[in-house]
Amino acid sequence: MQDLQGFLTRLEAEHPEWIARVKEQVDPNAFEVSGLLHLLERRGEYRAVVFENVLDVEGRPSAFPLVYNLFITRPLCALALGVRPDRHRMELSAEFARRQAAGPGPLEVVDGRQAPCREVVLRGADADVRRLPVAMHHHRDAGAYFTMTCAMKALSGHFYDVTFTKNMVKGPRRMSFSAHLHHHLDAMVGEYEAQGRRAPVIAVLGHHPAFYLASCAMTPYGTDDYAAIAGFMQAPLRLTLSETWGDAFLVPADAEVVIEGEIPPGVRESQNPYGEIAGYYQEEMQMPVVEVTAITHRRGAMVQGVFPGRQDHWNLGGIPKEGSVFNVIRRTIPGVRAVHLPPSGHGRFACYISLAKEFDNEPRKAAMAAFVEMPNLKFCVVVDDDIDVFDEREVLWAMATRTWWDQDLEVIRQVQSFRGWLGSAVAIVDATRPRNRPFPPRNDLPPDVLARLDLDRYFPGLRRETR
Secondary structure, eight states, X not given: OOOHHHHHHHHHHHOGGGEEEEOSOBOGGGTHHHHHHHHHHHTTOOOEEEEOSBBOTTSSBOSSOEEEOTTSSHHHHHHHTTOOGGGOSHHHHHHHHHHHHHOOOOEXXXXXXXXXXXXXXXXXXGOOGGGSOOXXXXXXXXXXXXXXXXXXXXXXXXXXXXXXOOEEEEETTEEEOOOOTTSHHHHHHHHHHHTTOOEEEEEEOOOOHHHHXXXXXXXXXXXXXXXXXXXHHTSOEEEEEETTTEXXXXXXXXXXXXXXXXXXXXXXXXXXXXXXXXXXEEOOEEEOEEEXXXXXXXXXXXXXXXXTTSHHHHHHHHHHHHHHHHHHHHTTOTTEEEEEOOGGGTTTXXXXXXXXXXXXXXXXXXXXXXXXXXXXXXXXXEEETTSOTTXXXXXXXXXXXXXXXXXXXXXXXXXXXXSGGGOSOEEEEEESOOSSSOOOOOOOOOHHHHHHOOHHHHSTTOOOOOO
16 A cells, blocks of 8 residues: 555655654745745755644644645655665656556555545535645735645546646635646546536545656546556555545545545636746636535545645656656657756756757657647757756756757747747757767766766765755
8 A cells, every 4th residue: 555654654764854844833824834845945955844733724723734845856756656766867757658658557446444535524514625724835826725636537438537736725615626728637627518517526635646746647638547647656556435426436545635526517716826837927717616525534634735836846747747758759769868857947848858869850850749748848958868968057068069059949830839928939959969060079087987986985974966
């Protein structure tokens, strides 16, 4: 069984320096959670954080601790996937690619009496989302939002989709449902609305971090995300009957908290502004709503959150997509070596690709494959395989020394459309060494010398990189 609290226990046993517990009372609605996370980041402290003493939306002491920053470093994400933390660069992305290519994993439906998420069941007036701790993240946010995944079941095909989307608390039993046009969840809402039916939906507020990383893989519409997540977790995903719909809708049995609700057809209400992943406030818009029917949770449950537009958010969204993009490029360009969606591009808007180039058109082909796969991507830099795409200084050096701007920079219009204010054009930078003109070799050192020198011997106590 893989769950959030089991992961935290392992993390504290194996890497206690990567986690902090805050025992002082904090008020998430007074920006104290996001403020403390911001100050930690400014100090260069990248840790998972458990806030043990928090207030709920109404300012009352909450029984639920808040957990943030479980994706704040790539080594933490590697640990979640069972990858050695020191292999957190392309080895981690390649493991995502391998698991995605391997396909779905097994599902196990368990009785509600064996499902931790159903140890406590709240219905009617007791199913009040305001009793949960929900943070205000940015100064101009329109309200407090849950920031974890929602799941729906398609009317056609009988598959589940699990996607990160936010839910603004609008009342005791009412939330917004922020599914955008590029989300599979939006298509599912449309299916139900076309038939005038209420759409069942759940919010999963806490699970093993591998569950959430897997949900960010770029799988096509029609994929059963429950089975896909089981494949990534390399263990059966335990499911159980929902409180509201029984066996017609299964929920993750090992979740911390599950909010069940229904989306009434044709209803739209205002949400936003909201500080989102790009680092800007998302404008006010009309979105569907969720009418809450039940809340179930385990005894001693924790509520998990993601701080939008920060390192935690970028790693969560970016690392799985590195594996997905790698798989897409490798289908036509076997010389692809690495793909990185850097924090400078918020894990969405910039992509670095390294190739062992065989033909001069391969950099552009690789970049175009990435643009097709990612609706937010604005520019791609393609480099040779001697460049470490996880070291931005090396990528910029290749751009500075291996490009002729009149030949190696290409702007393509009318490609992207999701964020209109970002524009629709994309750019490709071919920063690979030219094949048709002389080019000097790169400075280097004898490999045998580098192999035998041990930094820890010469510099004892040297701080190891964890980001």
